[in-house]
Amino acid sequence: MPRLNNEDWRAAARAALPRFVFDYVDAAADEGLCLQRNRDDLDRVILTPRVLRDVSRLETGIEVFGRRWAQPFGIAPMGLNGLSWPRGDEVLARAAAAHGVPFALSTASNARLEDLRAQAASGIHWMQLYVMHRGLAEGLVERAARAGYEALVLTVDVPVSGNRERDVRNGFRVPFKPTARFLFDVARHPRWAWRMARAGRLDFANLRVEDAPGADSASLQAALLTRAMDRSLTWESLSWLRRLWKGPLLLKGVLHPDDARRALDCGADGLIVSN
Numbered sequence: 001m002p003r004l005n006n007e008d009w010r011a012a013a014r015a016a017l018p019r020f021v022f023d024y025v026d027a028a029a030d031e032g033l034c035l036q037r038n039r040d041d042l043d044r045v046i047l048t049p050r051v052l053r054d055v056s057r058l059e060t061g062i063e064v065f066g067r068r069w070a071q072p073f074g075i076a077p078m079g080l081n082g083l084s085w086p087r088g089d090e091v092l093a094r095a096a097a098a099h100g101v102p103f104a105l106s107t108a109s110n111a112r113l114e115d116l117r118a119q120a121a122s123g124i125h126w127m128q129l130y131v132m133h134r135g136l137a138e139g140l141v142e143r144a145a146r147a148g149y150e151a152l153v154l155t156v157d158v159p160v161s162g163n164r165e166r167d168v169r170n171g172f173r174v175p176f177k178p179t180a181r182f183l184f185d186v187a188r189h190p191r192w193a194w195r196m197a198r199a200g201r202l203d204f205a206n207l208r209v210e211d212a213p214g215a216d217s218a219s220l221q222a223a224l225l226t227r228a229m230d231r232s233l234t235w236e237s238l239s240w241l242r243r244l245w246k247g248p249l250l251l252k253g254v255l256h257p258d259d260a261r262r263a264l265d266c267g268a269d270g271l272i273v274s275n
């Protein structure tokens, strides 16, 4: 069957992935109201085409922070891409580079930020930052600058984690204890299980023990999975980040116009409007 639209790809993913992985990617918080409203808003956008214009040459590219993008969008940061496909971060980064669009690497990626840059060096790479702990964040920012990431995206809308009901129902949480339902789920997707087994252990590769001397790896990784963020982060804290990161700095998750103005006053170079 040809895959012609998002729904076709969604159905293919549902068939190929265990339920807990599909739901992790597909679901939203609580009853999914916000997701549904976003969908409805997009569906309400209607374009009225104008006719008889010369469209023999089309140009969809834009310039952002001095770089040419072939399309006016990029790949948003997603944690745990390696769960959907082995080396999922690298696969997405290579695809983005091949199509001339940016790729944002999540703090919660399965690829180590330095390795990803080395493997897809020609691409436009942004680094997304979760601040769980200031010292850790400083380390990540310095590493991202050294590795050549072009922009830093600070995600500001997750001081507490969303209540992802489908993850809870699937038992996909910390501490992880495989239930019978989970094992059955995996057993029904042997091809996925085989791919994962061959790919080896999955971890949050940016946060290993060597990155946070004195911390123990298991608790660092659990903190990231539960998005245990530094809840004391405020506008005042932004100057700390602004001093550390010299390149373009974006805030992701801004919705209120006053927050947007304040972000620019605090030295942010861009916003990602997102909920």
Ligand SMILES: Cc1cc2nc3c(=O)[nH]c(=O)nc-3n(C[C@H](O)[C@H](O)[C@H](O)COP(=O)(O)O)c2cc1C
Binding pocket: 024, 025, 026, 076, 077, 078, 079, 106, 107, 108, 128, 155, 252, 273, 274, 275
């Ligand atoms: C599976 C999954 C993982 C995500 N992980 C992250 C993440 O690690 N960091 C982040 O800033 N946003 C993360 N997001 C949010 C996306 O970057 C994006 O904001 C979201 O899909 C909504 O799209 P929109 O911002 O275009 O509205 C994740 C989204 C999904 C679906």
